[in-house]
Amino acid sequence: MMHFCSALILILVTTVCSYRIGAGKSDITGPVVQVMLMGYAEMGQTGQGILQRLWARSFIVQDGDNRIVFVNTDTQSMGDIIKKRVINTLETRYGALYTEKNVMISSTHSHSGMGGYLQYTLYEFAALGWIEETVKPMVDGIVQSIINAHDNLEFGSLALSQGELLKTNINRSPQAYLMNPKEERSFYKYDVDKTMTVLGFKNEAGDDLGLISWFAVHGVSVNNTNKLVNGDNKGYAAYLTEKMVNSGKYSHGKFVAAFSQSNEGDVSPNTLGAFCTGSDTPCDGTRDSKCPNGSRCVGRGPAWPKSDLQSNRIIGENQAFKALELYHARMSAQQVHGKIDFVQRYWDITKAIVTDQNGDQHKLCYPAMGYAFAAGTTDGPALNGFYQNTTKGTFGWNLIKNIIQKPTESQKTCQSPKPILLDTGEIGTLHPWQPEILDIQLFRIGNVFIYAVPSEFTTMSGRRLRASIKKSLIQHQLGDQDTVVIHSGPANGYASYCTTFEEYQHQRYEGASTPYGPHTLQAYIDAFDQLVFMMAHPNNHSIKSEKLPDYTKQGFNFSPRYRSDQPHIFRSFGEVIQDVSPYYSKRTQSTPFVVSATFVAGNPRNDPMLGKTFLTVEKKVNNQWIVIRTDNDYDTRFIWKYTYQLLGMSEAKVEWHISNDIEPGIYRLGYMGNSRAAFSKKIVPHSGYSSEFEISNMY
Structure with a gap:
């Protein structure tokens, strides 16, 4: 039609x-x-x-x-x-x-x-x-x-x-x-x-x-x-x-x-x-x-x-x-x-066999992480004493890592030149340390193709995979020179990084965090060639999909347990502990100033408040309060802490970082939360408001 x-x-x-x-x-x-x-x-x-x-x-x-x-x-x-x-x-x-x-x-x-x-x-x-x-x-x-x-x-x-x-x-x-x-x-x-x-x-x-x-x-x-x-x-x-x-x-x-x-x-x-x-x-x-x-x-x-x-x-x-x-x-x-x-397709990357440019075949490795993984990146440094661009292990850390899992000779050869710090793929537990079966996917919308990968691809590895997919689409008459191929991820799961073979040799953080060895990118390229073939021949292929395992029942949870809530002595939930000032003047400089109030609170874990908010900023308009900010706004902050954890007493601070484009007027801050009574699973909502305050244009 x-x-x-x-x-x-x-x-x-x-x-x-x-x-x-x-x-x-x-x-x-x-x-x-x-x-x-x-x-x-x-x-x-x-x-x-x-x-x-x-x-x-x-x-x-x-x-x-x-x-x-x-x-x-x-x-x-x-x-x-x-x-x-x-x-x-x-x-x-x-x-x-x-x-x-x-x-x-x-x-x-x-x-x-x-x-x-x-x-x-x-x-x-x-x-x-x-x-x-x-x-x-x-x-x-x-x-x-x-x-x-x-x-x-x-x-x-x-x-x-x-x-x-x-x-x-x-x-x-x-x-x-x-x-x-x-x-x-x-x-x-x-x-x-x-x-x-x-x-x-x-x-x-x-x-x-x-x-x-x-x-x-x-x-x-x-x-x-x-x-x-x-x-x-x-x-x-x-x-x-x-x-x-x-x-x-x-x-x-x-x-x-x-x-x-x-x-x-x-x-x-x-x-x-x-x-x-x-x-x-x-x-x-x-x-x-x-x-x-x-x-x-x-x-x-x-x-x-x-x-x-x-x-x-x-x-x-x-x-x-x-x-x-x-x-x-x-x-x-x-x-x-x-x-x-x-x-x-659910794809077992560790079963992949690739052929390099010299015609030699290589099997992908069981996952492992290198020394530079522990160094972190310049965006977020990790452990002291570890450095990026590390291609040799140290005697002390080799002793420690061998206690956890000593890599086999075949694993060390497969992962070379990565010095293995965590041999995640050979640890003999029922609960794997890293995935082996990955969810890979390809969408078509006309002449636009979107593919999903669970790994973080480096710039050049992404460029190579995009180019390979486009070439394959053209070969199978699904695309042409105007075809647009879009890389999206991490998607459908998480499998750390993917570098090019050449980048892997340098063993910076990204290479050390490429779990399946130096030929990981080529394995992805081959796998997406197969996906393109599946799309071109939907009823005429023998490419199988694995079954995704579910290990969540073998998982652990070390996050802290939390107890029932108690209000502060002689106070109620939602009551103001520290109030706002009654009057604020807008400043001439560009730096926002902060208005805040602190309330008697329950633990926010009682209810994540999906589709709701833990705070409001409200303006009085025609004698009615109108919500102008929630906890989704970038100039507000909702900050919670225990004051007496053993007693279950806590407080929540509501902040509003006010810039000069805020209109003068009368405002107030609001707090919304939930508390759980002792010996009960019942969650009771509560709320409270600061005193009203005025924002003036006077400097």
Whole structure:
């Protein structure tokens, strides 16, 4: 059936509205306190509240009987079991409409979200366990975002735009990048990808529905001292974009903006470079540029030394403004139309056998992590005494690591030149330390192809895989020279890093964190060649898919237990402990000033408040209180702590960082929480408000 875009025809725009499209979002914020944040693996980086909420943003594209679902989450990665549970829940509602094959769940790679949703031992140690308290709201929120997109399905059009975004990312391992052949590097202007790709969604009336942006930059603008949950630079970009569009004059308030990750493995938002702390001495995290005792090699964002949160805002703004520019560039945009298709496979990477350029065959390794893995990166240094670019182990650490698991000779040969620190693939436990079966996937929307990988690909490894997939698509007559191939990940699971063979030899952090050995990239290239073949020959292939294992019942949870709540003596839950001042004058300088109030609180783990808020900022208008801020706004903070943990007494501070563009008026701060009584599982909501205060223009 042909569908006519009557509104667009009237203004002589030749867009074909051939799809049903829908966009939706939902809150996935889990326990914001007492659970380690996922990404830096920094012991003690335990949640203490909220800077911004975390979201799942879903997009559905349907053409006849075929449809695909792309989901982007404000998380470090996506758990394979999370996806499995999402699919199981969807099946109870929609039957076989949504499956593991046509649902792709990607991530922003923020390092400031709750941990506990990856089922393998190494990643459980990074967050102190498999934490159902994190998992349930994440699954519920992802499912709800897909339901919202499903319920919003309407006829519309898609447009693809690409453009160069500068001053937003740098290569944090340029020495490893230079290991790649000079002839190959000469094809590219930069040592990171500067291209942003935007897929725009509009309905047949021309209303703006949403966009998906892909751009390579790590989610580490907010550093490893942070303890407030947030979506880092891509989370802020999405927040800002939706705020700008949905408050616009012609907006219908449903615009959803997803800022997805691409091949960011060696890509940093700390654009000023890395320096030894307390000095202006450049460094690169190696022993050759060793910082003095007490100093660490740390990357600096664009707002250094002012604030990492301001750096986060700048990197997020850059992406938001560029994405909107590309979204509205309709004249240069490529209209997307054509077939919808999808293929997916559970693939055992350790069984892969690849052939190198000399014709020699190599079997992929069982997973292992190298010495430079323990060094961390210039975005987040880890253990003292370890350095990047480490190709030889030390006597002392070899003794220690052999107690945990001594690598076999075949494993050492397979992983060479990586000196193995953690032989994760040969530890004989029922609960594997790292995955062997990976969820890989390929979507088609006309001449646009989106592929999902669970690993963090470096710049050049992503470039090679994209080029290989495009070549394969052309060979199988699924694509042409104008085909656009998009890298999305970490998606559908997490499997650490993937470098090129040449970068692997250098053994910086990224190479040391490539678990399956130096030929990992070639194995991915071969696997996606098979996916393309499956798409080209849907009923005529013998390529099998493995079964995804579920180890969650063998998992552990070392996150702290929490007890019932008690109010402070002679006080009630929600009562103000420390109030605001009655009057504030706006300052002439650009630095925001802070208004705060502290309340008697219950533990926020009692209820993550999905779709709600722990705080409000309210303005009095015509003698009524109007909410103007929640805990999802970037200028508010919700900070919680125990005052007497043994007694279950705690307090919550609500902060509002006020900039000069705030209108004068009468305001108040609000707190919302929940408490659990002793010897009871019953959760009781409570709330409280500060005194009202005035903000004046007088200086």
